[in-house]
Amino acid sequence: MPRFFLIPLLAAATTACGLLYTDVKVPRGYRSATPADVKTAPDDPSVTGQSCSRSVLWLVAWGDTSYDKALKDALGTRDGIMYDVRSDMKVNAYLLGLYTKTCTLLSGKVAKP
Amino acid sequence: MRSLLAAALAALLAAPGHAIGEGDEDDAAPGLQSPSGLVLFYESSGPMSFVAMTQKDVPAGARKIREVRGRSCQRGLAVPIAANFNATNISAYRGDGSYAKALAQIKKDHPDVIGIYDVRTDAEVFSVLGIYRSRCTIVTARAFARPDASGGPASR
Numbered sequence: 307m308p309r310f311f312l313i314p315l316l317a318a319a320t321t322a323c324g325l326l327y328t329d330v331k332v333p334r335g336y337r338s339a340t341p342a343d344v345k346t347a348p349d350d351p352s353v354t355g356q357s358c359s360r361s362v363l364w365l366v367a368w369g370d371t372s373y374d375k376a377l378k379d380a381l382g383t384r385d386g387i388m389y390d391v392r393s394d395m396k397v398n399a400y401l402l403g404l405y406t407k408t409c410t411l412l413s414g415k416v417a418k419p
Numbered sequence: 420m421r422s423l424l425a426a427a428l429a430a431l432l433a434a435p436g437h438a439i440g441e442g443d444e445d446d447a448a449p450g451l452q453s454p455s456g457l458v459l460f461y462e463s464s465g466p467m468s469f470v471a472m473t474q475k476d477v478p479a480g481a482r483k484i485r486e487v488r489g490r491s492c493q494r495g496l497a498v499p500i501a502a503n504f505n506a507t508n509i510s511a512y513r514g515d516g517s518y519a520k521a522l523a524q525i526k527k528d529h530p531d532v533i534g535i536y537d538v539r540t541d542a543e544v545f546s547v548l549g550i551y552r553s554r555c556t557i558v559t560a561r562a563f564a565r566p567d568a569s570g571g572p573a574s575r
Binding site: 323324325326327328329330331332333334335336337338339340342343344345372373374377385387388417419 | 450466468469470471472473474475483485537538539540541542543544545546547548549556557559561
């Protein structure tokens with residue numbers, strides 16, 4: 307009987323997703339601009355944005371950690387291009403990963419398009 | 420040992436949902452679906468690398484488009500051949516999840532687009548019981564097009 311539980315637990319621990327259901331967006335690439343690529347100004351605002359996904363009991367995983375969502379969160383209602391961008395990933399996992407939250411964090415400045 | 424083997428097999432049933440993408444390294448990281456079990460056929464394309472343009476590469480006078488989006492998908496089916504964790508499965512994979520197809524979709528939706536910049540690429544991973552899986556490539560970007568016939572650049 308313990309083996310019955312051990313197997314899915316080990317399996318889930320190695321995949322960072324839900325065994326029963328997974329619907330997540332994950333970041334792949336972002337060719338962000340450097341200050342030389344955009345029209346910068348001294349008063350360009352610094353912004354941060356994040357996008358997160360979650361998994362529970364190693365069984366279900368959902369959410370959106372995409373670059374696109376993090377960028378839209380950072381820009382808000384602004385129409386601009388982010389430059390000098392740092393992207394980080396933040397993971398919160400509790401009780402052997404029974405609940406896990408993974409976030410993509412973007413920070414940088416916004417230039418006019 | 421059998422438990423570990425079974426765990427490894429079960430792990431393959433779940434779609435990998437972690438981020439594997441392009442970094443600064445020289446090694447290419449193709450985003451193909453991971454095959455599992457006995458593969459009947461595998462006919463998929465996936466994204467590998469894409470050095471996109473930035474705003475400085477936009478030609479002067481080009482008409483700018485605020486956002487365009489393209490999506491391309493690979494799909495797979497892995498059917499267990501018995502109802503236990505030790506069982507392997509029979510699988511088949513098909514689809515074009517390449518950058519080329521995602522960009523072709525952008526071109527189809529916006530025939531006037533001649534280039535994209537400020538590009539974000541993300542992967543959408545979907546899986547139910549590890550039996551059905553899909554992995555889609557999503558390209559979101561700003562775009563530029565030829566100037567309007569009426570004259571100067573405009574954005575929408």
